[in-house]
Amino acid sequence: MDKSIDDIRAEALESLATITDSETLAEWRGQHLGRRGAVAMLFRNIGSTPAEERAAFGKQVNALRGELDRAFDERAALIERQQLARDLESDEIDITLPAHPNRRGGLHPSTRTHREFQQIWADMGFQVYRSREVEADDFNFTLLNLPPHHPARDMQDTFYTSDPRVLLRTHTSPGQIRAMRELGDNGSKPIRVILPGMCYRQEQVTARSEIQFTQVEGLAIGRNIRMSDLKGTIAEFAKRMYQPDARVRFRASYFPFTEPSMEVDVECFLCGGKGCRVCKYSGWLEIAGSGMVHPDVLRNGGYDPTKWSGFAFGMGPERITMLKHGIQDIRYFWGNDLRFLRQF
Amino acid sequence: MLVPISWLRDFVDIDIPVELLAERLTLAGLEVAQLRYIGVPQQHPPGLRQPTSNHLVWERDKLLLGRICEVRAHPNADRLVLAMVDYGADELEQCVTGAPNLFPYKDQGVINPPIWSAFAREGATVWDGHSEKPRKMTLKGRELRGIYNKSMVCSEKELGISDEHEGVIILEHDKHYAAGMPFADVLGDVVLDIEFTPNLARCFSMIGVAREVAALLDKPLRYPSCNFLAEGAPISEQVAVDIREPELNPRFTLTLLRDCQVRQSPFWLQHRLKLIGQRPRNNIVDITNYITFELGQPLHAFDYDELRNRAGGTPTIITRLPQPGEKLETLDAVVRELNDDTILVADTAGALALGGVMGGGETEISDRTHNVLLEAAAWNNISIRKTIREQRIHTEASTRFSRGVHPSQAILGGARGIELMRQLGGGTVAQGVLDAYPKPPPTVTVALPIARVTKLLGMEVSLDLAADVLRRLEFAVRIDGDIIHATAPDHRLDISADPAVGQADLLEEIARIVGYDRIPETIMADEMPPQRENAPLLIEERIRDNLVGQGLYEVINYRFTSAQTEARLLPDNAVSSLPDADYVTIANPASSERDVLRHTLLGNMLENAVNNARYNKAQQVFELGNVYLKKDDLLPEEPLQLGILLMGARHADWWGRGESPDMDFYDLKGVLESLLHALHISEFAFQRGTHSSLHPGRSADLLIAGERAGSFGELHPQVAQRVKLTAAKVIIGEFAVAPMIEHARRLHDIAPLPTQPAVLEDIALVVRADLPASEVEAVIRQAGGRLLKDVALFDIYTGDPVPPGKKSLAYALTYQDETRTLTDKNAARIRKKIIGAARHRLNAELRA
């Protein structure tokens, strides 16, 4: 025997401790634990060991093999960890490079606001009823209590068509008559609808006014609809649309197709009601026109105004979108500049 | 309308801050848009938010009422004088001033009757009268041409009353004046700018607003006196009235003032007119204006002597319709052609005035006028509206008459007007009022059960409260059990005789004055209508969501366009495939580019593309909107269309990839297939395109259930040239949405997932180069039968070794049986059938 078991152990562990790569490690394994390795040679020597020492010797060699196996496994794991660490380091990418662009798309801001409205009103039992945009003068005005030469016709600059009986609706209100006639069953059924859609007015196009704009109008008809219901319903809408503690106030106003008529203000959500430039330092923003459906309009819809009552309200989604997003120019809406549309 | 609070106080006591009053008026429907402060401080009642005013506040100890006792010459300057001012101190103060309106008093001794002005002491803050821009300055003593001066007499500009800086304020004597009183108590004021909705015609005057204030604050209203001192011969001997159209002119009254002087109005009258934005002229015209604003009853003054001249004796005023071809030259020197339903004021010699709108030049008040005939009349508001629309004139009179002035107001207006004229112009008023009143409006009484108020407001309102509110608004109220019988006051035309409408009218007045804030907020307790599903809307929204998910942006365009814009979509000599319908033509378009409603979405979408191409390498957009097709009916059809436009790079630029190819026909085809798949529309097909605006060889028609539902493809190159969109191919399409809604499936079955493995293999077929790929696929599918699950084209190849005039199409095929595992033998059998059919029916060769 050239070397003692202890020498072999010491030499093997010492050389193992210097190994840092998997190739050398494999070599070491061959030299020490391989078929012709140092441990194998020791096993081969068992036969030539005196019988009385053989058992003890065999035990020692086995112990040595176990010890070197463990040492090898530890070292292998260490080298693998180190290798992984080196690999991870060398595989690093520049996470600040621009992303692989995905195609994005988006709804028009008007559609987004309309959906928000429709969702809230649907939750309150108001369903969408859509009505035509090119209207008969009768439906846009006369049946809504605006006979020819009524002073309130001046409030609305109307686009007429080459046929003077036909115009572009100036509000969604003609849909009230159509909804009552279609859904009211000769004035015998209650109604709760909202009427969204495009409306038109002959105005100078500026940052603040447009010749086309969308409106959402609501209509509730029943045997016991009260003004307090109108207040409660709009207040509920404001809480859902703006903020849970939004306050609203109602101001007397005038619309020919409602009486009494009210403007609805919501506490300015930009300044919390403290007063800012947008709310003209009043703390209030006008969000809707509303009122109790005028008896003549009920009649024109087929209802007996002594037995039925109702309320109606109208809102301008573009204005609300502008307030919410701080948009300064209403012309953005139909300009369809992608640089605008991409921001929603 | 501008409403000075000082003027309102003539009629009603106001014991709350003006800011709160403005708020109360606004909530009651008289919207106060703005407050203009003159000299008095802004108040800040708790809880009220308002913009901060930066006006000049007249310090009560420094800006005083001063009496100008004497004006002396300045010893060293011709263009300056010394005003000797009594401001309550022991000695007169000497102010150096160059005010031209003091020069007439120079060296005239003690001025009598006294004149008064605004006197600013040393240290007072005033506006700099010489500065172009508003600038405040504080008075300091200094030498002016050798005379020390530390105070001044102010102009209106220096006090912020107006821009007037030509002279100093000169007030006529008033028995309430005392030297040294704070000037804020003399001319300090707040002017309310009130916007009136059309239903508030009755409020369009100081008394009208005061009446609302009185009702809101529960204060008595003081009416001005109707009495006038009349010492002349009876008016009935001096003029006659003949109303020919009582419907249009229900009342016409005249009063007459003889031997008066036309001259400048006193300061108070000019000041009030200027506060409300009116330019003073002379006392007679100013009074007609003043009464118009004060009482809401417009007046018109004629030169009586001119009328006598024209009549050659006692004039007769006739109100009538025009004779054929009759013309009238109005005060503004316009010769007006008259419509045959325009009501005129005339005499026997011809037309004098557009009734209720504007007078004529010949009989107007001039400096030479001595005798004034004063008209206070009532006119049909619709007739006046027609006239102002036709003649395009707006006057303070026509504004009021067009909204409706109750005929009862004529007497009050005429009487107060003629008395003021007598006071300010001298002369003698003829006895009596010539009053032609053929058509008094009916008296309206509305019966309102109190239960109805409670039911409709959703709030208990007591009978007493409701009656009290109506009385405050000057209704005559009688209570009969639980029913209020309210008779409308004689200044209102807006209370309806229809029982239901009349009740709504009263309900509004009660709710408005009680305050909308008192009405509770409740949840509707009424029966809920049946809930229905709006299927078309649901599908529309699915279309939007799907296209957004595919990376498209939604656009919404003007519905307006012009026939020329749409004509540009048609290449030369092409037969148009745009809808066969007339345009809805706008009679009063915003511009000639927007004078019809669109027939197609394509025109405006291409305009968008031109704009967006300037800043974007790629565009993917869609629009879902109506087009308008005028056919035989009165109203046009408004079908909903879907437009899609793709243009430019398929992928955005990326550093890890080379430049992207541009989008082409197949991109839009892909968008469309994905959409149709999402809607679960299975019955669709594509065929060669027929749309005139598209490239005939690079476009397709979409068929849904065998019907053409739209077209898409490359924009026709000639159209692209015209609209200047040539940087990249424009891929565009327009589709009818109705067939999508009709054929979209709300419910569809889901196939079970396969449990058996699939066999995959590729085949390449060499076919005629112009053979449509769809035909090859159809043959493969038919031959493959039930077990052929999928056919995917993965390569198209032309060129060596494929012979000229041929192409090679390579397909990946998937075979699968739901019930068993397919063997190679099974697969080979299917393959053989496919190759056989291709050979036989397409003359195809299998490519090695």
Ligand SMILES: [Zn+2]
């Ligand atoms: Zn605010």
